[in-house]
Amino acid sequence: MDEEQPDVAPVVEATADDIATMEIRGAAAIGDAAAEALAIQAERSDASTPTAFRDQLRAAARELYETRPTAVSLPNALRYVLRGIEGETVPELRESTIEQAREFQADLEQAQERLGEVGANRLRDGDVVMTHCHSTDALSCVEAALDAGKHVEAIVKETRPRKQGHITAEQLREWDVPVTLVVDNAARRYLDDADHVLVGADSIAADGSVINKIGTSGLAVNARERGVPVMVAAQTIKLHPDTMTGHTVEIEMRDESEVLSETEYADITGGDRADDGLTVENPAFDVTPPRHVDAIVTERGQFPPESIVTLMRELFGETTGEPWEV
Ligand SMILES: O=C(COP(=O)(O)O)[C@H](O)[C@H](O)COP(=O)(O)O
Numbered sequence: 001m002d003e004e005q006p007d008v009a010p011v012v013e014a015t016a017d018d019i020a021t022m023e024i025r026g027a028a029a030i031g032d033a034a035a036e037a038l039a040i041q042a043e044r045s046d047a048s049t050p051t052a053f054r055d056q057l058r059a060a061a062r063e064l065y066e067t068r069p070t071a072v073s074l075p076n077a078l079r080y081v082l083r084g085i086e087g088e089t090v091p092e093l094r095e096s097t098i099e100q101a102r103e104f105q106a107d108l109e110q111a112q113e114r115l116g117e118v119g120a121n122r123l124r125d126g127d128v129v130m131t132h133c134h135s136t137d138a139l140s141c142v143e144a145a146l147d148a149g150k151h152v153e154a155i156v157k158e159t160r161p162r163k164q165g166h167i168t169a170e171q172l173r174e175w176d177v178p179v180t181l182v183v184d185n186a187a188r189r190y191l192d193d194a195d196h197v198l199v200g201a202d203s204i205a206a207d208g209s210v211i212n213k214i215g216t217s218g219l220a221v222n223a224r225e226r227g228v229p230v231m232v233a234a235q236t237i238k239l240h241p242d243t244m245t246g247h248t249v250e251i252e253m254r255d256e257s258e259v260l261s262e263t264e265y266a267d268i269t270g271g272d273r274a275d276d277g278l279t280v281e282n283p284a285f286d287v288t289p290p291r292h293v294d295a296i297v298t299e300r301g302q303f304p305p306e307s308i309v310t311l312m313r314e315l316f317g318e319t320t321g322e323p324w325e326v
Contacts, residue, residue: 135200
């Protein structure tokens with residue numbers, strides 16, 4: 001008989017679903033939502049013993065962890081909360097879990113602000129940035145530059161297939177930043193008009209490789225060829241500690257329906273769904289090697305990609321592991 005699964009609050013399942021379906025998207029937002037879900041799990045737990053409480057929390061963390069594999073902000077958020085919990089009784093454990101989650105969320109917000117100030121120092125008055133996908137870490141650099149009185153303009157890549165660039169364009173227009181929206185294939189042409197490529201990250205590996213939205217690596221290669229510096233804005237929850245011990249970052253493969261509608265599929269195959277001659281691949285992220293990155297901007301300062309491992313070791317030591325596993 002299956003061992004009875006510990007009760008997980010419905011809001012945790014709803015949050016996990018929102019992350020998996022990208023209702024909640026972007027590494028920072030995903031980390032924040034995971035911490036929030038653990039806090040609510042703790043608040044609503046009906047556990048009668050400390051062991052039952054911890055079992056429920058681990059089950060909630062596993063459910064959240066299994067949503068999307070690439071943004072390390074998700075496991076880093078789960079580790080931060082689960083590792084910091086103290087207490088002997090259920091009320092003590094409940095309070096400690098909520099406290100840890102709120103601390104993580106506050107740190108996230110402060111880190112993004114500090115990161116923005118560091119990144120803004122790299123932006124001169126009148127600079128043009130080219131963006132890819134939608135990164136709140138990257139845009140915090142633009143916001144800080146605007147707050148410092150600098151004029152910034154943006155060339156925004158739409159970022160197929162889900163066009164997250166539209167979110168970036170909307171945010172920049174709210175800040176009255178002039179925006180030129182282009183299709184992804186136009187990026188190389190418009191690099192001539194850009195002073196920086198400014199992107200975010202889902203994970204940063206120990207060798208300085210940057211895992212971010214699909215298309216980032218090609219943009220970085222073109223930027224290098226055009227002599228446009230590539231700035232990666234990534235707070236330290238994006239550092240992927242498992243890569244210090246040789247693990248690689250899983251690249252999420254998303255559904256073909258994001259690339260091709262049923263109608264388009266039928267048009268191509270003449271309506272023959274059984275046509276196995278058509279394959280649609282939809283990797284959501286790619287890996288940009290450190291040689292194509294000029295600076296990784298964090299809340300702890302900026303780092304050449306080759307030296308990010310020193311910060312990773314300082315912050316994460318050798319400890320990684322998955323405290324949600326029984
Ligand atoms: O690749 C994406 C989002 O991918 P998706 O839309 O598939 O989640 C973003 O550039 C990073 O997550 C950084 O975002 P932030 O700086 O906001 O953490």
